Amino acid sequence: MIDLVAWICLAVLFISVSLCIIRLARGPSAADQLMAYGTINSISIAIFIILGMRQDPVFLEALVPLTLVSFVAVLLIARFLEGELE
Amino acid sequence: MSLASLLLDAAGVALILLGCFFTFAGSLGIIRFPDLYTRLHASSKVVTLGIGGVAVGSLLMGPSVASGAKILLSVIFLFLTAPISSHAIGRAGYYSGVRMCPETAKDDYETHAIAEKREKLLKARVRGRAWLGEKTQRDVYELVSQRMQRTLEVVRVMHRAVQDFLKGDLATMEEEASRTIKLENEADALAVRALEVITKSQLLPEDRADLLNLVYHIRHIGTAAKALAYRLELAEEYHFPSAVVPGLRELAEAVAETVETLSAAVTQLNTDLVAAEDLSDLVSQLEDHVDGLRRNLVKRLLRESQLLDAASFFVVNEVIMRLEDLADACENTADYIRVISVKYLRLA
Numbered sequence: 001m002i003d004l005v006a007w008i009c010l011a012v013l014f015i016s017v018s019l020c021i022i023r024l025a026r027g028p029s030a031a032d033q034l035m036a037y038g039t040i041n042s043i044s045i046a047i048f049i050i051l052g053m054r055q056d057p058v059f060l061e062a063l064v065p066l067t068l069v070s071f072v073a074v075l076l077i078a079r080f081l082e083g084e085l086e
Numbered sequence: 087m088s089l090a091s092l093l094l095d096a097a098g099v100a101l102i103l104l105g106c107f108f109t110f111a112g113s114l115g116i117i118r119f120p121d122l123y124t125r126l127h128a129s130s131k132v133v134t135l136g137i138g139g140v141a142v143g144s145l146l147m148g149p150s151v152a153s154g155a156k157i158l159l160s161v162i163f164l165f166l167t168a169p170i171s172s173h174a175i176g177r178a179g180y181y182s183g184v185r186m187c188p189e190t191a192k193d194d195y196e197t198h199a200i201a202e203k204r205e206k207l208l209k210a211r212v213r214g215r216a217w218l219g220e221k222t223q224r225d226v227y228e229l230v231s232q233r234m235q236r237t238l239e240v241v242r243v244m245h246r247a248v249q250d251f252l253k254g255d256l257a258t259m260e261e262e263a264s265r266t267i268k269l270e271n272e273a274d275a276l277a278v279r280a281l282e283v284i285t286k287s288q289l290l291p292e293d294r295a296d297l298l299n300l301v302y303h304i305r306h307i308g309t310a311a312k313a314l315a316y317r318l319e320l321a322e323e324y325h326f327p328s329a330v331v332p333g334l335r336e337l338a339e340a341v342a343e344t345v346e347t348l349s350a351a352v353t354q355l356n357t358d359l360v361a362a363e364d365l366s367d368l369v370s371q372l373e374d375h376v377d378g379l380r381r382n383l384v385k386r387l388l389r390e391s392q393l394l395d396a397a398s399f400f401v402v403n404e405v406i407m408r409l410e411d412l413a414d415a416c417e418n419t420a421d422y423i424r425v426i427s428v429k430y431l432r433l434a
Contacts, residue, residue, distance in 0.1 A: 005099050009140070012106040016113035016133075023116050023125075031179035032122050038171055039116060039129045043109055045164060046140040049157055050102070053144050060153050063160035071167035078174035082181045082207075 006054045013047050034077050041070035091148065098146035105139025108132055120187035122179045130172035137164060181207050222287045227356050229280035230300055234352040236273030237308045238345055240266055241412070244311045245342040247318055248405070252331050252338075259318060266315035270308050277305050296426055303419040304352070307345065310415050314408035320401060329390055330402065333383040340379055341409050344372040344416045351423050359427040366427075369420035376413040380406060 017040055024036040045066060052059035112135075115128025141161040145154055181204050186193065195201045247262035284297050351365035383406055391399060 002095070002099065005103065009102055009106040012110050016110050019113040019117045029122060029179060029182070029184045031175055031182065031184050032125065034178070035122065035126060035129050035172070035175050036116060038175065039113070039133050042133055042137055042164065042168070043113070045160060046105065046109060046137045049140055049144050052153065052157075053147065053149060057150070057153050060156045063156050064163065067160045067163040067167065071163070071171055074171040075174050078171070078178040081178035 003054065006050055009050055010047065013043055013050070017043050017047075030081055031078075034074060034081065037077075038070060038074045041066065041074075094146050094148065098143040101139050101143030101146065103143075105136045105141075105143060108136030108139060110136075112136060120189065122184045123176060123186055124190060126172050126176050130168055134164065134168040137161070180204060223289060223293060224356065226280065226283050226287060226289070226297055229276065229283060230297060230304070231352055231356075233273060233276045233280060233301065234304050234349050236269070236276060237304055237311070238349045240270045240273060240308055240311050241342060241345040243269060244315055245338055247315065248338040248409075249335065251318055251405075252335055263315040263318040267312055270312040270315075273308055274305065277301055277308075299422055300352075300419070300426075303415065303422050306415040307348075307412060307419065310408060310412040314405065314412065317401065317404040317408055320404075330383060330387055333379065333386060334402070334405070337376065337379045337383060337406065337409055340372060340376045341413050341416075344369055344376060344413055347372060348416045348419055351420060355423060355426065359431050362423055363427040363431075366420035366423045369416055373413045373417040373420075376410065380410050 020036045020040045020043065024033050024040070027033055045063060048059045048063055048066070052063075109132075112128045112132030115132060116125050119125045119128060138161060141157050144157055149157065180195070180200075183204070193201070195204075243262055244266045247259050247266060250256075250259035250262060280301050281298070284294055284301070289297070347365055348369050351362045351369060354362040354365060384403075387399070387402060387406070394402075
């Protein structure tokens, strides 16, 4: 039962990621692409939580680094788009 | 299994499902909403809430302490950082000129100092943007630009040769024609070096193609000038119809002006793309002018053709054709400059 729920959730999350990938490809502005990138990172946190609970706890090790790296990356790229970093 | 843990499991499953639903809804919003600022709502609020739901649901299902701590920590970080990063994205979008969709547009910053700063930033970015930024790229561009300057010199000498030809000063003309050929050969050595550097240096395929095309186009101009000089060297004995002289002089002057403008456009390419584009437009206009002049000239030449012997007719016609070639080569280069500047000016 719980396994079934986990698979359904994973499927829904993967569909969400693919929607974000469409936005990432389409743009139209670099800021849109950056937003899609950040959202993909957030969704992969949820995917890792579910995989970590059902499959192998080793997936959970990646959670905190993923969150922090994604935050720093988005912040830096946003700064770059603003034109403050050259 | 106790009733309490069963209930907790059920609650956890419900929360996880709800979280997945919210995440999916947020992604749908990211696809469907009309502009960046509305999409940010979906991304920052709905997706974050969905992930929070998944995390809390997982915690309710009773993971080990180590796993639970990791999940809790990452979700706390996510909730702390999501507003900051979406604020940064929105700010970046606003300052880099992303437009709002007309249905929702209500810019509260319109009368604010921030809007002024935005205008200033946008203007600086669009006007002052250059084509190539890195040092290797700029070195290669420097070679290309030098090649253009040399071409300009070649065309100037050639222009003088044409004028002497029209004056009837054949000795000076011949000297200048052979100087044109010599200068052009020297300049071509520069192009060969530029091609070599482009092949060897670390450039993106895109930039490499752009630079190569630019060199080839500029080379065509030089080749056309050289061909004209060869034709002029042929003209030893000739019988010249005086009626075409002013027209031919005007044509040569227009062509020389086209090349001057083009050279200015190439120089602007790495400082101000908008200026380069404007100059390219000017080159196209000048080329149209050259076309018109040539048509009139050919008409007049045909009218006078009974008075000419075959050799003179051939030489004059050849000179006109080569001048036309030269102007066409200039227009092709100008078109390519426009391609480059449109490619790198998405904000304009």
